[in-house]
Amino acid sequence: MDFELEMLDLFASEYKWERDRIMNDVFLDEYFMLKDKIEKRNKQEYIKQINIQMLPHMDEKDRKKFLDDLQKDLNKPTQKTDFLSVEQAKTKYGFK
Structure with a gap:
């Protein structure tokens, strides 16, 4: 159940997809690949925001x-x- 909630939360918050779309249209192996892509994109955005907000105030070495x-x-x-x-x-969570 925790896994399903994690998947629902990720795609609902990232793509604004509804529960039925997530549960019916996303294959389990796609979930892992998309999760990696989302995390990488979020890290890139984080770096960009840090450059804008924090870096001008930091010591060069830090x-x-x-x-x-x-x-x-x-x-x-x-x-x-x-x-x-x-x-x-897939078998455990009834995706087959």
């Missing part, structure tokens, strides 16, 4: 370290989808 840490996190490779676990979750 600013560089902060941005480098964010960039490292952004450049991390996305996790590979464990398709066996996806299939097990």
Whole structure:
């Protein structure tokens, strides 16, 4: 049940989709791929907002370290989808 709520919350808040669309039109493997894309896009937006708001007031050394840490996190490779676990979750949550 927690997984379903997480999926509903993510797509409802990000795309303003309704429950029926999310539950009927989103495949479980698509959920994981879209979740990664949403998180990456949100991190990019976060970096942009930080540049606008905070960076002009930071010490040069601290600013560089902060941005480098964010960039490292952004450049991390996305996790590979464990398709066996996806299939097990589909069965468990009634997606099959």
